[in-house]
Amino acid sequence: MTRLVAIVGSVTPPGRLRRAIDEAVERLGTRGDAEATVIDLAGLTLAFADGRPPDAFADDTAATVEAIASADAVVLATPVYRGSFTGSLKNLIDQTPLEALRGKPTALVAMGATDHHFLGADRHLRDVLAFFGAFVMPVSVYLSSADFVDGAPTPAASTALDLLLENLTAIVPALSDAPGGPAPLAARRPS
Numbered sequence: 001m002t003r004l005v006a007i008v009g010s011v012t013p014p015g016r017l018r019r020a021i022d023e024a025v026e027r028l029g030t031r032g033d034a035e036a037t038v039i040d041l042a043g044l045t046l047a048f049a050d051g052r053p054p055d056a057f058a059d060d061t062a063a064t065v066e067a068i069a070s071a072d073a074v075v076l077a078t079p080v081y082r083g084s085f086t087g088s089l090k091n092l093i094d095q096t097p098l099e100a101l102r103g104k105p106t107a108l109v110a111m112g113a114t115d116h117h118f119l120g121a122d123r124h125l126r127d128v129l130a131f132f133g134a135f136v137m138p139v140s141v142y143l144s145s146a147d148f149v150d151g152a153p154t155p156a157a158s159t160a161l162d163l164l165l166e167n168l169t170a171i172v173p174a175l176s177d178a179p180g181g182p183a184p185l186a187a188r189r190p191s
Contacts, residue, residue, distance in 0.1 A: 002169045004028070004036040005067050006075035009089030011042050017111045018042075020143060020153040021077050024161035034169045039067060041088045049094035061095055069100035072172045073107070074134075075165065076125060080112035083120040093128055098187055101132035105175055107168045108140035109161065118142040133184030135175055137168055 006025055008018050018040055025036040044064060047057040054065040068074055078085040106129060110121035122140050129136050141164050147157035 002034040002072045002172045003070065004034055004073045004075065004165070004169060005071040006036060006038045006077060007064075007068070007089065007092065008038060008040040008042070009076065009078035009086045009092070010040075011086070011088045012079075013042060014040060016148050016151055016153070017077055017079055017109075017143065019151060020111075020148075020157060020161060021075070021109065023153065023158065024165055027158075027162055028165045028169070031166075034165075036165075037067065037071075039064060041086075041092065046088070046092055046095065049091055054095050054097075064092060065096050065100060068096055071104070072176070073105040073168050074101070075107045075109060075168065077109035078111070078121050078125070080110055080117040080121050083117060084124045085110070085121040090128070096132075098132055098184070101129065101134040102184065102187065103175065104132075104134050105137070105168055105171050106134045107137045107164050109143070109164070110140065111143040113145050115142070115144050115146075118144075131184060131186050133187065135171075137164065137171075140164070 006021050008021055010017060022038055025038050028034050028036050044060040047059055047061045054062040078089050108122055108125050126136055141160045143157055147154050
């Protein structure tokens with residue numbers, strides 16, 4: 001059984017993005033081959049990354065980082081803020097050790113008011129995840145206001161999310177036996 005964790009990187013009350021992720025994770029769970037958990041940063045208290053290990057904090061930091069580390073696959077979902085992903089998601093990633101995401105199948109979901117922001121969060125997250133050597137799905141899902149009716153994702157938006165999660169979980173077994181390629185630059189140690 002594939003263990004998937006979906007991180008919703010917004011700090012505002014649950015809204016359309018959270019609903020879309022919850023519903024996609026629920027549909028994935030009905031297939032019976034994946035166990036998925038949604039972690040919403042809006043409901044957590046995470047310390048600012050200051051170089052200490054995650055277990056040095058008396059808040060939700062260590063448990064959240066451990067959920068990422070113990071997952072077989074990760075979904076990072078974020079609203080677009082200032083043309084990129086949220087600071088709360090960046091802070092969590094900054095708290096996450098290299099080993100927690102190295103070689104890990106990862107999918108990206110972003111949401112903005114209009115389509116003209118669609119590459120901002122995607123590009124920036126891919127740059128950050130390259131540091132870890134994460135295996136990022138080649139195609140992400142971008143949702144805009146047009147992908148929702150009365151707060152619910154449209155059938156087309158739901159289908160896109162379902163395909164992303166199905167493909168993400170489908171590659172987990174193949175990648176679990178793969179060597180993962182060379183170590184990312186951040187993991188190389190001088191001789």
